[in-house]
Amino acid sequence: MYRMHEFNIGVLNMSVKGKTAVITGSTSGIGLGIARELAKAGANVILNSFTNSRDDHEIAASLAEEFNVSALYISADMSMPSDCRNLIDKAGKCDILVNNAGIQHVASLTDFPTERWDAIIAINLNSAFHTTAAALPLMRNSGWGRVVNIASAHGLTGSPYKSAYVAAKHGIVGLTKVVALETAEEPITANAICPGYVLTPLVEAQIPDTMQKYGMTRDDVIKNVMLTRQPSREFATVEQIGGTVLYLCSSNADQVTGTTISLDGGWTAL
Numbered sequence: 001m002y003r004m005h006e007f008n009i010g011v012l013n014m015s016v017k018g019k020t021a022v023i024t025g026s027t028s029g030i031g032l033g034i035a036r037e038l039a040k041a042g043a044n045v046i047l048n049s050f051t052n053s054r055d056d057h058e059i060a061a062s063l064a065e066e067f068n069v070s071a072l073y074i075s076a077d078m079s080m081p082s083d084c085r086n087l088i089d090k091a092g093k094c095d096i097l098v099n100n101a102g103i104q105h106v107a108s109l110t111d112f113p114t115e116r117w118d119a120i121i122a123i124n125l126n127s128a129f130h131t132t133a134a135a136l137p138l139m140r141n142s143g144w145g146r147v148v149n150i151a152s153a154h155g156l157t158g159s160p161y162k163s164a165y166v167a168a169k170h171g172i173v174g175l176t177k178v179v180a181l182e183t184a185e186e187p188i189t190a191n192a193i194c195p196g197y198v199l200t201p202l203v204e205a206q207i208p209d210t211m212q213k214y215g216m217t218r219d220d221v222i223k224n225v226m227l228t229r230q231p232s233r234e235f236a237t238v239e240q241i242g243g244t245v246l247y248l249c250s251s252n253a254d255q256v257t258g259t260t261i262s263l264d265g266g267w268t269a270l
C-alpha cells in the first residue's frame with residue numbers, strides 16, 4: 001500500500017531531476033527555501049545575490065552536499081540589466097527560472113525617495129524582463145522551460161505607503177501573462193506566485209522588538225499586528241512556496257500558464 005503523500009512527491013520529483021534552476025535573490029528567505037525544495041527534488045540549482053561573500057558560496061556548497069546535486073552561487077546585482085543577463089549567460093543552462101529577488105521601502109507617495117522607487121522597479125520588476133529574455137532561448141534549445149515569478153498579494157491588491165512595491169508586483173503579474181502568451185504553443189509555462197506574509201528571517205527578526213515595544217506575546221504580535229490582513233492569521237512558509245514551484249514544474253501543471261497562485265491565507269478574498 002502506498003502512502004498518498006509519498007506517491008505525489010515521487011511524481012513531482014521526476015519532473016525536475018537533472019533540470020537546472022536559476023533562482024534570483026536566493027541566499028536567504030523565500031529564494032533559499034525554493035532552492036532547497038528544488039534541490040531536494042533533484043534539480044541542479046544556481047543561487048544568486050549581489051554580495052559574493054564566503055557565506056554565499058558556502059550555502060551553495062552545503063545544498064550540493066545535502067541533496068547530492070550540483071549547486072553553484074553566481075554573484076549578480078539584479079538592479080543592473082547587464083548583470084541580470086550575465087547571470088543567465090554564466091549559468092549556461094536554465095530550464096527553470098525563478099525571479100525572486102525583491103526589496104521593499106515604505107513611505108507616503110509624496111515622501112517616497114526617487115532613488116528607492118527606481119531601485120524597487122529595477123530589482124522587483126525590470127530584472128525579470130532581462131533574465132527572462134536571456135533564459136527563453138536556452139529553454140527553447142532544451143525543449144522545456146518554466147518561468148516562475150515571485151510576485152505578492154501586493155501584485156493583486158494595494159496597500160498605502162508601498163507605491164513602488166505594489167506597482168512593481170502588479171507589473172510582474174502583467175509580464176507573466178505576456179511571457180505565457182508568447183510561449184503558449186511551446187512546452188514552456190510562465191506563472192506568478194502571490195504570497196501573503198511569509199515567515200522569513202527578515203520577518204522573524206521584527207517579532208522580538210515589537211513584543212518588547214508593546215508588551216505583547218509573540219502570538220499577539222503575529223496575529224494582531226503582522227497578520228491583520230491575512231484572514232487565516234497564519235504565515236505562509238518558504239517550504240509551501242517551494243512546493244508550489246515544484247507543482248508548477250510538474251507535468252500536472254503543463255496547462256497552467258499566465259496565471260497567479262495565491263498563498264495568502266485568504267487576503268485577496270476579502
Ligand code: NAD
Nearest residue numbers: 025026027028029030049050077078100101102152197198
Ligand atoms: P529576503 O530579504 O529574505 O531575500 C531577498 C533576497 O534577494 C536575498 O537573497 C537578497 O540577497 C536578494 N537581493 C536583494 N537585492 C538584490 C539585488 N540587487 N541583486 C541580487 N539579489 C538581491 O526577502 P524575502 O522575504 O525572502 O523575499 C523574496 C521575494 O518574495 C521578494 O520578491 C519579495 O517581494 C517576495 N515576497 C515576500 C513576502 C514576505 O512576507 N517575506 C511576501 C510576498 C512576497
